[in-house]
Structure formats: C-alpha cells, structure tokens
Amino acid sequence: MEVKDFYFDLPEELIAQHPLEKRDESRLMIVDKNSGSIEHKKFKDILDYLEPGDCLVLNDTRVLPARLIGSKENSGGKMEFLLLKRLDKKRWETLVKPGKRAQLGAKFVFGNGELKAEVVGMAEEGSRVVEFHYEGIFEEVLDRLGQMPLPPYIKETLEDKERYQTVYSKEVGSAAAPTAGLHFTQELLDMIREKGVKTAFVTLHVGLGTFRPVKAEKIEQHIMHAEYYIMNEETARLINSTKEKGKRVIAVGTTSNRTLETIADENGRVREQSGWTDIFIYPGYKFKIVDALITNFHLPESTLIMLVSAFAGRDTIMKAYKTAVEDKYRFFSFGDAMFLK
Structure with a gap:
C-alpha cells in the first residue's frame, strides 16, 4: 500500500492547542468496525459501551519533562535538547538544536550550572549521545529544569504539566504521552470498575519514532523505532482470564x-515479559488479542492512522475521519477520541 492512501485534508484550526478544562468532556466518536456506523457522544459516555467482564488495558508510562533549554559553554549560544532514550545512568540519546553547534566534545550548561552536558557520541538520524553531570537524582534535576516535550503542532504554552500526563501515569520514561488515556478522570475510572x-x-x-513521518512511498518499507515495554504477571493473568471467559x-x-500485539502468542495469550518492540501494524495485519480500541484522531499519513485502519478497515477509518473534519472534532494530542468496537 502507498502512504498517500492515508492522506486526508485537515484544516489547521482543528488541531487542539490546549486540553479541555475537564478531561472527560471531550467528544467521543463511536465507530462500529463491522457495520461502519458512527455515533457522536462525550468521552464520559464510554461507560455505556463497556460491559462487565471487559478488560481495559492502559499504558501507565509517565512523560519525562524531557525538553531542556541551555547554553553552550564559553559562547553562551542558546541550545535546545530533547531526551530520547536513556543509555545508562548518565548518558542519553538526545536531539540537539541547532545540531551544528553540538559536535563531539561540545559542552553545555543548564539552569545556574546545576546540570551540565557533553556530547560524547553520534547516533542515528543526527541525534547525539550526551553525558550529563549533576549532583543528586537526575529525575529531580530534570523536574526542576525540564519542560514537557509537546509535539511541534502545539504552539501554545501548557500551564499545568500534569495535563500532559494520564491520571494513572507511574513509570517515568516517555518522550510523549499516550494521549488516548488523557481523557480518563479518576472518577470515571472508579465508575468503570464499579460496573x-x-x-x-x-x-x-513512547519514543518520538512513533510520530516521525513515514518517508517511504510504500508503507511496507517504513522501519519503526524500537520502544521499551513491560508487562507484569498480574496484568498477564487478568488479560488471559478475560479472553478465557x-x-x-x-x-x-x-x-x-502495540504492546499487547507484540506479546500475544498465536492463541491470543500473554505472559509476563519485558523488551523492545518495533512492531509496525498496517492493513493486512491479523490482530491476535485486541477486541476494541480507544484512540485519538491521528496525523494524515502517520503510522498511527495506519494502525487504526488495520484494526477497523481503511475505508471505515477514512469515512470516520472525513466525518470528524466535517463535524469539527478536535485532533491530535489534546483532541477528541474515537472508540472502535
């Protein structure tokens, strides 16, 4: 299939620039993947479409405030660092702008010298391996000095950093939020469990590779970046029990x-494990375990719209997206949601 098969025209004003005041007041499009029928609801109405015994699988990753603004030692030139992947205690794979100032051996300072960095290696696609120097715990230093790494299509400043975290986020390590989960409130989760x-x-x-544009003309030629996943024994047991019933x-x-489909065997069973996944799901993929999907509205020609097209059918998804544009749904990270059932 060709990448252009997943293009749709999106007016810029439909790209949500800020989260709604209440997480679960976003709109929810209900799409039946078999009939293609569409309903329009609020996200909190998801409760009506969940049944006792169903199992919601949520990603509890927590976003690092991974955007650092510093200056080059000696020259004082302003620099922007985006942390992509931790390599060891002090070294990170990092995107640095402007890259021409970040040659091997270049040194940088953040804050009042509380954090320092040196470029110690070159990585793929122009990123740098950077070694940080600091006192104390890196995550605490980063929390003081770092900013949320909002996607480039969000131009407005985010006042409350927690709005780019899910209410159940726990395991620190993402460069971007798992945005479908941003719609849940603790109260809604409580009602879901009570049901x-x-x-x-x-x-x-989540790494930025998930959001990198597909540059190949044929989608089969695109290579995904690997991302680290963890499934514990309790989760595996819950999921297997759900399928058995x-x-x-x-x-x-x-x-x-993607995590579930990476771990599941051909019988749709999972087990406790961790590792790296570069699974790329596009039309033609046979799902092994996932029965329904809650997701946001994604970028044209992205790997994410290809995944949802694999799940519900390209024609159904493109029709739903056309409807979303006509009905002025809000798109992308802070936008509205879709339930594919």
Missing part, C-alpha cells in the same frame, strides 16, 4: 495495542 470492568496496566515508553480486551491507545 465490573477490569483495568490492567502495561508500560510502553469470552470477554473483550480493550486497548486504550495505540501504545497499549
């Missing part, structure tokens, strides 16, 4: 979906 719906957690640390496993977000 008899199980909640299970996986961790997939003939109930639905519902992935909250493409990240949970």
Whole structure:
C-alpha cells in the first residue's frame, strides 16, 4: 500500500492547542468496525459501551519533562535538547538544536550550572549521545529544569504539566504521552470498575519514532523505532482470564495495542515479559488479542492512522475521519477520541 492512501485534508484550526478544562468532556466518536456506523457522544459516555467482564488495558508510562533549554559553554549560544532514550545512568540519546553547534566534545550548561552536558557520541538520524553531570537524582534535576516535550503542532504554552500526563501515569520514561488515556478522570475510572470492568496496566515508553513521518512511498518499507515495554504477571493473568471467559480486551491507545500485539502468542495469550518492540501494524495485519480500541484522531499519513485502519478497515477509518473534519472534532494530542468496537 502507498502512504498517500492515508492522506486526508485537515484544516489547521482543528488541531487542539490546549486540553479541555475537564478531561472527560471531550467528544467521543463511536465507530462500529463491522457495520461502519458512527455515533457522536462525550468521552464520559464510554461507560455505556463497556460491559462487565471487559478488560481495559492502559499504558501507565509517565512523560519525562524531557525538553531542556541551555547554553553552550564559553559562547553562551542558546541550545535546545530533547531526551530520547536513556543509555545508562548518565548518558542519553538526545536531539540537539541547532545540531551544528553540538559536535563531539561540545559542552553545555543548564539552569545556574546545576546540570551540565557533553556530547560524547553520534547516533542515528543526527541525534547525539550526551553525558550529563549533576549532583543528586537526575529525575529531580530534570523536574526542576525540564519542560514537557509537546509535539511541534502545539504552539501554545501548557500551564499545568500534569495535563500532559494520564491520571494513572507511574513509570517515568516517555518522550510523549499516550494521549488516548488523557481523557480518563479518576472518577470515571472508579465508575468503570464499579460496573465490573477490569483495568490492567502495561508500560510502553513512547519514543518520538512513533510520530516521525513515514518517508517511504510504500508503507511496507517504513522501519519503526524500537520502544521499551513491560508487562507484569498480574496484568498477564487478568488479560488471559478475560479472553478465557469470552470477554473483550480493550486497548486504550495505540501504545497499549502495540504492546499487547507484540506479546500475544498465536492463541491470543500473554505472559509476563519485558523488551523492545518495533512492531509496525498496517492493513493486512491479523490482530491476535485486541477486541476494541480507544484512540485519538491521528496525523494524515502517520503510522498511527495506519494502525487504526488495520484494526477497523481503511475505508471505515477514512469515512470516520472525513466525518470528524466535517463535524469539527478536535485532533491530535489534546483532541477528541474515537472508540472502535
């Protein structure tokens, strides 16, 4: 298939620039993947579409405030660092702008010298291996000095950093939020559990590779960047029990979906494990375990719209996206949601 098969025209004003005041007041498009029928609801109405015994699988990764603004030692030139992947205690794979100032041996300072960095290696696609120097715990230093790494299509400043975290985020390590989960409030999760719906957690640390454009003309030629995942024994047991009882496993977000499909065997069973996944799901893929999917509205020609097209059918998805544009749904990270059932 060709990348252009997943293009749609998106007016810029539909790209959500800020989160709504209440997380679960976002709109929710209900799409039946078999009939193609569409309903329009609020996200909190998801409760009506979940059944006792279903299992919601949520990604509990937590976003690092991974954007650092510093200056080059000696010259004082302003620099921007984006942490991509931790390599060891002090070294990170990092995107640095402007890259021409970040040659091997270059040194940088952040804050009042509380954090320092040196370029010690070159990595793929122009990123740098950077070694940081600091006193104390790196995550605490980063929390003081770092900013949320919002996607480039969000131009407005985010006042409350927690709005780019899910209410159940726990395991620090992502460069971007698993945005389908941003719609849940603690109260809504409580009501979901009271209805008899199980909640299970996986961790997939979202890398920026998920959002990088597909440059190949044929989607089969695109290579995904690997991301680290964890599934514990409790989650594996819950999911297997759900499948055995003939109930639905519902992935909250493409990240949970990719984690489940990576781990599941051909019989749709999972086990405790961790590792790296570069799974690329596009039309033609046969799903092994996921029965329904909650997801946001994604960029044209992205790997994410290819994944949802694999799940519900390209024609159904392109029709739903056309409807979303006509009805002025909000798109991308802070936008509205879709339930594919």
